[in-house]
Amino acid sequence: MDNPFLVEVTRGHLVESRHRGSISVVDAEGATVFSIGDVDRRVFPRSAIKALQAMPLVESGIADKYGLVDEEIALACASHSGEPEHVRVAASMLAKAGQDAGCLECGTHWPMGEAANRALAASGGSPSALHNNCSGKHAGFICLACGQGDNPTGYVLADHPVQRKVRETLEDITGACHSIEKSGIDGCSIPTYAIRLPSLAFGFARFGTGIGLPGEGKAAAARIRKAVARHPFMVAGTGRFDTRLMELLGERAFVKVGAEGVYCASFPELGYGIALKADDGNARAAEAMMAGLVLRFLELGHDERKAVEALAQPVLRNWNGIELGQIRVSSEITGAA
């Protein structure tokens, strides 16, 4: 089955590039609300499920045991830009578990945020694992290991108690088998398990509503959603899509990007979970698709709608500020007439 064109990029009066993809929107009972394209193909959720991977930390009571505050819980769900505040909060999480950056097994890269990248270079500094966009998630894993009484060393490996616990949580919340044969290794060295979009969407419908989760799970999901809504800067960073959208909509939309064109979301007031993938892995397409779904499903005020439209159909300009074209999401997604 060929996935349809869902996003086009124009230049002048012509379409220059086109993106195909698939989308699944599911409610907390598992019923499909909306579906486009081949949703039976397995997808690596990558970083789009960091909030689900953070569930054991909160659900177990370990976040409370270490006194993690909202911005720390938000950072545990982040693909952050490596800005100074992100680095500070990651270090604080580790310190609360009596650890430091030497425990991080995510690898080191320069800050993903361009301004943070250059500011670090300008200061004569060099990056540590704290600048890795996944350092908050990893700090959360280290807290989980220490809180459970496990040695954190090797916490990225599939058979470490941390990853076993995370995998069990993912299977519980999505209802899908997470098999090693269908897994790969993520950019930050932890396993990523390929599952189908409707399972992923179902997991986010439950995460967004608590429906079908045990008491601790329901409370943990609510706490994580609230923490992220209060600190949308922590999950991404300056100018980033997730930060902008959640600054705008607060708890009405939990959205999280993953690498290779994946996006997941919960729309709690509707009880919907969403999972989508751009076939080619392109982030601009995945962002436009997600913004298009917000336009389709959420009731937005006039200013909110204008702001989301700017994310769904951004105008492209060059270095001189001249308008070149636009990214356009298909009306098949937005439902626009």
Add this chain to the structure above:
Amino acid sequence: MDNPFLVEVTRGHLVESRHRGSISVVDAEGATVFSIGDVDRRVFPRSAIKALQAMPLVESGIADKYGLVDEEIALACASHSGEPEHVRVAASMLAKAGQDAGCLECGTHWPMGEAANRALAASGGSPSALHNNCSGKHAGFICLACGQGDNPTGYVLADHPVQRKVRETLEDITGACHSIEKSGIDGCSIPTYAIRLPSLAFGFARFGTGIGLPGEGKAAAARIRKAVARHPFMVAGTGRFDTRLMELLGERAFVKVGAEGVYCASFPELGYGIALKADDGNARAAEAMMAGLVLRFLELGHDERKAVEALAQPVLRNWNGIELGQIRVSSEITGAA
């Protein structure tokens, strides 16, 4: 017509993302040698035709009038990384025409090369238009304007004598009408005209062989090809695909990337011109496609083949150096059994 999948990106044992595209290979008589996908769709060639845009500068004798040397002619064809050598050579071109960076109308951006970007920040500097990846092409335009006795101001505009001359050259070499209605504005503010891949490929077959060009055109094409083959660093930069491939193959392959997944090439010994586009605009796909065509068409020694295979099927590793997957170009391109 749906374009076929030409490049896939794997993770673990699964395909994570897929790219579709179209390819045209044409000889200097205009006969199609090889074709994949819908090649009738118009494509913006973007920076892939910088070598053709540099033809008037050389053909007119103005490059000689100003004493431009090979590395300067190579930079006129470049999408460079903004490394110090690129900046130095762009400034030198302008000085030879009695101008300076204040004349550049390409806009300013931080160096495209990550190391150059951070080095500039670390030095406390900030970018000028000389760091723009198109500064060499623009310096060439300014030389052309001054050499023709035109005021360079506004040289990026479609009706300036420089862009009129460039458009005339593009029409002559590709045989295709370049219409304003089918044009857009490029990242560096000059017009880009959408034409069909076979016309683009035909232009590069003629550029690579000189067949069908007037005497000055034939000499200019040969001089540009030689200049680039001698200075492949100038057309791109450290670690970049075009630089690596031409360092390896010299005058046997002229290759040039364009934005939004476009690539053009000449294989002079075969008399072939090539133009391709990844539907989604992704550079990794376009690079793999181009490397796959080199594997298909050029007779390579053992070590050359290994090096080109590494460009066609690069192994993907994460920040810890762990192998995650691979980019794989289709055997429909390489012709591999």
